[in-house]
Amino acid sequence: xxxxxxxxxxxxxxxxxxxxxxxxxxxxxxxxxxxxxxxxxxxxxxxxxxxxxxxxxxxxxxxxxxxxxxxxxxxxxxxxxxxxxxxxxxxxxxxxxxxxxxxxxxxxxxxxxxxxxxxxxxxxxxxxxxxxxxxxxxxxxxxxxxxxxxxxxxxxxxxxxxxxxxxxxxxxxxxxxxxxxxxxxxxxxxxxxxxxxxxxxxxxxxxxxxxxxxxxxxxxxxxxxxxxxxxxxxxxxxxxxxxxxxxxxxxxxxxxxxxxxxxxxx
Numbered sequence: 319x320x321x322x323x324x325x326x327x328x329x330x331x332x333x334x335x336x337x338x339x340x341x342x343x344x345x346x347x348x349x350x351x352x353x354x355x356x357x358x359x360x361x362x363x364x365x366x367x368x369x370x371x372x373x374x375x376x377x378x379x380x381x382x383x384x385x386x387x388x389x390x391x392x393x394x395x396x397x398x399x400x401x402x403x404x405x406x407x408x409x410x411x412x413x414x415x416x417x418x419x420x421x422x423x424x425x426x427x428x429x430x431x432x433x434x435x436x437x438x439x440x441x442x443x444x445x446x447x448x449x450x451x452x453x454x455x456x457x458x459x460x461x462x463x464x465x466x467x468x469x470x471x472x473x474x475x476x477x478x479x480x481x482x483x484x485x486x487x488x489x490x491x492x493x494x495x496x497x498x499x500x501x502x503x504x505x506x507x508x509x510x511x512x513x514x515x516x517x518x519x520x521x522x523x524x525x526x527x528x529x530x531x532x533x534x535x536x537x538x539x540x541x542x543x544x545x546x547x548x549x550x551x552x553x554x555x556x557x558x559x560x561x562x563x564x565x566x567x568x569x570x571x572x573x574x575x576x577x578x579x580x581x582x583x584x
Contacts, residue, residue, distance in 0.1 A: 319382070343383040356420055356432040356477070359516050360469030362549075364523055365542040365567055369555045371427070371527050376554040377566030388495065389449040393435065396447060400436060413437040418477030421517060427524065430517070434474045442486040443505070444474050447493065455494035459502045463490050472512040479510065532564070539563035544570050 321336040323329035354370055361367050397414050404412045416437065420430040436445040448467070450458065458464075463471070471488035478485050485508040494500035523542070530538040540563060550556050550569035557566025 339387070340383065343387060353427075354430070354520070356430060356473040357466075357470050359430070359473060359520050360466035362466065362545045363553070365539065365544050365563075366553055366555055367520065367523050368527050368532070368539070368542040369567075371524050372533065374555065377557040377560070378552075378554050381552060381554070385449075385451070385495075389447075392449045392493070393447055397435075411439050413439075413478075413483075416481070418474065418481050420473050420477040420480070420513070422480075428521070430473070432474065432477065434477060437478050437483060437485075439483070442484050443489050444471070444478050444485060444487075444508075445489040445491055446471055446474060447491050449493050449495055452494045452496050452500070455492050455496075455500055455502060458492045458504065463492075463504050468506075469512060469516045472509060473516065475508040476510055476513040479508075536562065536564035539567075546570070 319336045319340060321329065321332035323332045354367070358367070358370065393415070400412050400414045404410070404414070413434070414436055415433050417431060418434050420432065421428065423429050434444055435447050437443070438445065446467075448458075448463075458467075462468075467490055471490055475485045475488045487505050488508050489503060489505040492502040492504070526542070530541055532538040532542075544567070548570040550567075553567070553569070555567050556569050558568060560566045560568045
């Protein structure tokens, strides 16, 4: 958090407002969520998923929440606008922020559900909103959404199918946080097997967590691989320089190199 003011009074007020925002976010339902949701299933890092499955204490607790807060505000705003549009049309075309079950199971940890941003019955498509920075917007426009977002899209497609809807396409709408409107749409035909393959991978990792029992055998955290080019910056379990995976993951690339250096010094 960066909080400044033009005098001592203003600076203290800025710090108080900043702390209020951080505390409010930390106690929000989104931040309190423990179970894995559709947005996390496609995470490329198996170690991060293993930590999450085990409900392991987070080590990277200083993450700045402002981008997520702005995204939440946008979701609320556009949801209200589509609800109003539904009323104008006489209702029935749009399902807005509808809770869908991707997979039901008698085993609580195997259940998967989430809130789908928008389903449009006229075009038989599920839409997911992504409010992103301009550099990320350009990256997704050039390179596509990546497997994590792609898998999330098909999981929500499966959720809509389970709810009795006919799903032809899954859509991700990237909107840049910028001073002018920049919208990029990625879509492809809905493919149930993409969702089922991702769920099977999650089940494999869950079974591995149970078998290896890293809580009792901390060295076994190393058996959960991280990608060759991981995106560690926003990982809740990142702990740069860590040599004890039960306390946090050093990450990959330069962060991992730092951990190796620490090991040599020790």
